[in-house]
Amino acid sequence: MAIPTGIALALTAGSQILAGQAAQAEAESQEAVTEFNARLARDKARQIARVTEFKQERQSLEAQRTASSLQARLGAAGGLGEGTSLLIEAEQEKESRLENLIIGFEGRIAEEQSLSQAGILTEQARLLKKRGKNVALAGGVTAGTTLLTGFAPGEPFAELF
Secondary structure: OHHHHHHHHHHHHHHHHHHHHHHHHHHHHHHHHHHHHHHHHHHHHHHHHHHHHHHHHHHHHHHHHHHHHHHHHHHHOOOOOOHHHHHHHHHHHHHHHHHHHHHHHHHHHHHHHHHHHHHHHHHHHHHHHHHHHHHHHHHHHHHHHHHHHHOOOOOOHHHHO
8 A cells, every 4th residue: 555655655746846847947938038028128228329319419400400590580680699689599599408408318218217127127037037946946845845744654664665
């Protein structure tokens, strides 16, 4: 009768080990997906930075065209370099710089959000990897405990052979 008990213990222990290995494989798969998403978030941050730089350059060129056009119109009106025209030009310049700063600020916020998301995902991937190792270890420990519990005192080992 002890042989079937021994076989049952071995099968139980084996299934616990396999369950731990399966859980580890699942955690490793989740880790790979999470790390991939982190790389995508870092790539997105780099793309946002490039787009922001492009938008700022484009806005700066547009501001220069607007300033030139304003000077031409003021000159045609005969008011170039005088009180009110200087105030208008200064106000236009200030608005253009502010708009450029806002573009940069919004871009940096989006970039930082994406980098933050990448950091969170990287940390999640690290935790998933640890979890996978821990679950596999737990499966082995549980299997060992099952085997040891099955060979409780009073049950002669000789009956297993």
